[in-house]
Amino acid sequence: MIDFVLTENDQKILDSVRAEALVCRKYARYYDEHEDEFAPDELEEAKDFPPTMSLFGNRKDDDTSVAIMSMLLSAGQCWGDYTVRMRRGSGGLGNAALRAAGTPEQVEKWGDTTLAMAITEPGCGSDPSQVQTTAVLDEATDEWVINGEKIFVTTGCRCDGVVVWATLDRAAGRAGIKSFVIEKGIPGFEVTHKEKKLGIRADDTAAMVFTDCRIPRSNLLGGKEEIPKASSGGFRGVMKTFNMTRPAVAAIGLGIAEAALDFTREHLKEAGFEVEYGGSLQSQPAVVQKFHELEGLYEAAMLTVMNAAWLSGEGKPNNVEASIAKAKGGSSVRQITQGCIEILGPMAVSREHLLEKWFRDVRITDIYEGTGQVQNLIIARNILEYDRTELK
Amino acid sequence: MISFGPNEEQEIVRDAMREFAEQALRTVGRECDESASVPDDLLQQVWELGLTATQIPEEYGGGGEDRSPITNILVLEELAYGDASLAAAAVTPSLFANAVLDYGTEEQKAQYLPLFTGEKFHAASLAMVEPGALFDVLNLRTKAEPKGDGFVLSGQKSFVPLGDRAQHFLVLAHNTAQDGFEGIEAFIVPRDTKGLTISEPEKNLGLKGLPTVGLTLDRVEVAAAERLGGEAGIDARRLVAASRTAIGAVLVGMSRAVLEYAIPYAKDREAFGEAIAKKQAIAFMLSDMRIEVDSMRWLVWKAASELEHGLDATRSAHLARVYCAREGMRIADNGVQVLGGHGFIREHPVEMWYRNARTLGVLEGSVTC
Numbered sequence: 001m002i003d004f005v006l007t008e009n010d011q012k013i014l015d016s017v018r019a020e021a022l023v024c025r026k027y028a029r030y031y032d033e034h035e036d037e038f039a040p041d042e043l044e045e046a047k048d049f050p051p052t053m054s055l056f057g058n059r060k061d062d063d064t065s066v067a068i069m070s071m072l073l074s075a076g077q078c079w080g081d082y083t084v085r086m087r088r089g090s091g092g093l094g095n096a097a098l099r100a101a102g103t104p105e106q107v108e109k110w111g112d113t114t115l116a117m118a119i120t121e122p123g124c125g126s127d128p129s130q131v132q133t134t135a136v137l138d139e140a141t142d143e144w145v146i147n148g149e150k151i152f153v154t155t156g157c158r159c160d161g162v163v164v165w166a167t168l169d170r171a172a173g174r175a176g177i178k179s180f181v182i183e184k185g186i187p188g189f190e191v192t193h194k195e196k197k198l199g200i201r202a203d204d205t206a207a208m209v210f211t212d213c214r215i216p217r218s219n220l221l222g223g224k225e226e227i228p229k230a231s232s233g234g235f236r237g238v239m240k241t242f243n244m245t246r247p248a249v250a251a252i253g254l255g256i257a258e259a260a261l262d263f264t265r266e267h268l269k270e271a272g273f274e275v276e277y278g279g280s281l282q283s284q285p286a287v288v289q290k291f292h293e294l295e296g297l298y299e300a301a302m303l304t305v306m307n308a309a310w311l312s313g314e315g316k317p318n319n320v321e322a323s324i325a326k327a328k329g330g331s332s333v334r335q336i337t338q339g340c341i342e343i344l345g346p347m348a349v350s351r352e353h354l355l356e357k358w359f360r361d362v363r364i365t366d367i368y369e370g371t372g373q374v375q376n377l378i379i380a381r382n383i384l385e386y387d388r389t390e391l392k
Numbered sequence: 393m394i395s396f397g398p399n400e401e402q403e404i405v406r407d408a409m410r411e412f413a414e415q416a417l418r419t420v421g422r423e424c425d426e427s428a429s430v431p432d433d434l435l436q437q438v439w440e441l442g443l444t445a446t447q448i449p450e451e452y453g454g455g456g457e458d459r460s461p462i463t464n465i466l467v468l469e470e471l472a473y474g475d476a477s478l479a480a481a482a483v484t485p486s487l488f489a490n491a492v493l494d495y496g497t498e499e500q501k502a503q504y505l506p507l508f509t510g511e512k513f514h515a516a517s518l519a520m521v522e523p524g525a526l527f528d529v530l531n532l533r534t535k536a537e538p539k540g541d542g543f544v545l546s547g548q549k550s551f552v553p554l555g556d557r558a559q560h561f562l563v564l565a566h567n568t569a570q571d572g573f574e575g576i577e578a579f580i581v582p583r584d585t586k587g588l589t590i591s592e593p594e595k596n597l598g599l600k601g602l603p604t605v606g607l608t609l610d611r612v613e614v615a616a617a618e619r620l621g622g623e624a625g626i627d628a629r630r631l632v633a634a635s636r637t638a639i640g641a642v643l644v645g646m647s648r649a650v651l652e653y654a655i656p657y658a659k660d661r662e663a664f665g666e667a668i669a670k671k672q673a674i675a676f677m678l679s680d681m682r683i684e685v686d687s688m689r690w691l692v693w694k695a696a697s698e699l700e701h702g703l704d705a706t707r708s709a710h711l712a713r714v715y716c717a718r719e720g721m722r723i724a725d726n727g728v729q730v731l732g733g734h735g736f737i738r739e740h741p742v743e744m745w746y747r748n749a750r751t752l753g754v755l756e757g758s759v760t761c
């Protein structure tokens with residue numbers, strides 16, 4: 001059944017997440033300005049709030065699927081703040097890869113640790129098939145020897161380990177790329193640098209170097225050592241991770257963008273402009289028209305996120321829809337936060353308010369997990385039925 | 393519960409409409425645009441699909457199915473994918489019938505609904521839009537003044553769909569006793585009413601396959617019994633929201649038509665030694681259309697879902713219409729660009745869609761769901 005109205009149960013969960021988020025927001029400015037400190041694993045106020053997952057206790061059949069709810073929860077949390085959480089959950093992007101590609105033993109072993117994901121290198125970002133980090137098997141010791149450099153690794157400093165993309169054979173191209181779990185503390189693994197950024201400053205983004213770093217043979221994610229011939233099936237396997245993370249990244253950005261919209265609506269009202277929807281567009285003042293435009297972008301983008309999640313929850317392929325959500329989310333949050341500042345004028349760029357921070361924070365949405373252009377490439381190839389040699 | 397899955401019945405209806413749109417509407421859309429007319433036998437053919445009758449209760453001779461704005465926007469998207477003008481023409485009787493169904497008194501339902509459940513196409517229409525710049529439904533210039541038990545209507549209407557043949561008009565007017573949506577009333581005005589003048593068909597930029605007329609109401613007297621909903625009046629908020637949602641759905645269908653036309657063209661057409669689709673400047677226009685068709689569709693579905701739940705859909709419908717108008721225009725615009733000079737020539741439909749997009753974007757009251 002096509003339906004877009006949340007149930008009472010759904011709403012209760014989202015309300016509770018919003019209440020938490022408002023508490024987190026109180027700390028937002030502090031950690032923006034103190035980027036060398038980490039936000040606490042648990043806020044003092046956590047005792048007053050039940051853990052989010054406990055709210056999922058008695059779901060009914062007509063409640064919204066967990067796949068969609070997870071997107072709304074991410075958005076709700078980031079509506080408070082991107083980084084500060086009531087309780088910092090364990091798990092990073094690497095955990096999504098572990099769940100998608102790991103063997104049951106691997107999931108058992110690392111499931112409760114926080115794993116970062118290291119794909120990007122100084123010389124390659126959008127085109128991960130150019131990964132230069134190497135993995136060589138030492139048959140004598142049953143170990144992989146990893147050499148290379150990774151940059152822009154989210155939670156690279158705080159994580160317990162990293163899922164690293166490395167190639168077994170550069171000549172094999174994409175097919176030669178495998179992912180490996182490398183735990184912190186192993187000799188030859190060094191975190192070398194923490195980046196200073198435009199936004200999401202409280203998030204740690206690290207560079208790391210692997211020098212003859214030896215890890216057990218069983219740390220190859222998924223366990224398949226052979227290089228598939230000519231087919232890119234294996235690579236597609238690792239890329240599958242993105243089918244839920246891409247919409248999630250969009251949801252995160254949209255949560256922040258919604259905070260910007262709420263702030264703008266409130267201040268428009270203070271200035272005597274009530275946002276209404278009954279009359280024709282032309283009958284509205286220019287600032288309200290602009291606000292309607294931004295709200296439309298928010299709604300549209302959030303719906304594409306929900307659609308990608310819905311498909312995933314139904315067990316249907318959602319590769320294109322995940323890219324649509326990421327592309328639409330990424331471009332919308334930029335326009336929304338830029339537009340909110342345009343509407344409110346000079347007051348909006350004061351650091352007394354969080355709007356300028358939200359404007360900086362959302363900018364990453366259209367970059368990581370595949371840039372907007374990369375998403376468009378995926379969508380275009382799909383609708384044109386082109387492969388990556390025909391459209392690049 | 394949030395869900396994007398049409399039910400089985402809706403899928404069947406949607407598939408049937410898609411096929412009909414391709415075979416019966418797309419094929420004649422250009423002809424109707426050129427002649428600025430819609431043939432009676434086409435309207436009759438559409439009538440036999442039962443678009444209007446299906447959701448009328450059995451006691452009035454209808455199909456007795458649930459009144460479903462969601463099913464209706466699914467149908468509209470498909471019909472508009474075939475041709476936007478003809479989609480609008482196909483649902484014009486519903487503008488009148490659905491309003492009577494939703495807001496009419498028992499007597500009004502008994503009198504008018506059976507007209508829409510017969511075998512022959514019955515033309516009736518809604519007169520909402522008015523001439524002059526900056527039309528705003530919340531500031532109607534057509535006035536309804538109380539006189540005795542009834543009302544006197546004065547003013548002008550334009551863009552009244554199928555007004556060339558409509559037997560009844562539902563005329564929206566401002567009852568000066570109240571403002572905002574509460575001040576909007578609907579009156580049933582038969583074609584031959586004294587004081588009502590119907591213009592020659594209007595000459596429009598787009599949607600030319602949908603004949604429209606202007607109405608002049610010169611102190612038209614209507615009895616109390618012709619005030620839709622009687623003392624209670626209508627829920628104008630809902631009526632307007634349904635219209636805005638439906639326009640969104642037409643724009644979705646039209647936009648999908650542009651995308652699906654542009655894709656094979658771009659793969660086939662070569663420049664500088666390869667298909668133009670292999671150039672990102674073109675490929676990304678197409679991927680952008682794909683993204684926006686989805687975005688538009690979900691906004692429309694959301695508004696329709698709120699209508700279906702009986703909720704106030706004013707905000708969602710407004711956002712959907714404004715969004716679809718803007719993005720539908722951009723898609724049609726890029727559709728012409730993908731075809732280059734050929735896009736400017738009337739041999740291809742994209743120039744027609746370009747005109748239709750601009751027209752649909754500023755229209756209210758020409759479709760409903």
Ligand SMILES: Cc1cc2nc3c(=O)[nH]c(=O)nc-3n(C[C@H](O)[C@H](O)[C@H](O)COP(=O)(O)OP(=O)(O)OC[C@H]3O[C@@H](n4cnc5c(N)ncnc54)[C@H](O)[C@@H]3O)c2cc1C
Nearest residue numbers: 117118119120124125126152153154368369370371373392
């Ligand atoms: C804060 C932050 C956190 C990050 N977290 C992680 C992480 O946890 N793990 C990780 O592995 N990486 C991470 N990244 C890296 C991120 O995924 C890359 O920056 C991103 O994929 C883009 O790669 P690039 O920076 O090398 O840009 P480039 O690939 O150099 O791209 C530059 C520009 O060219 C465009 N472009 C590239 N190829 C094409 C093409 N074929 N067609 C059209 N345009 C194209 C891009 O869209 C972009 O606009 C993070 C980055 C940041 C800033």
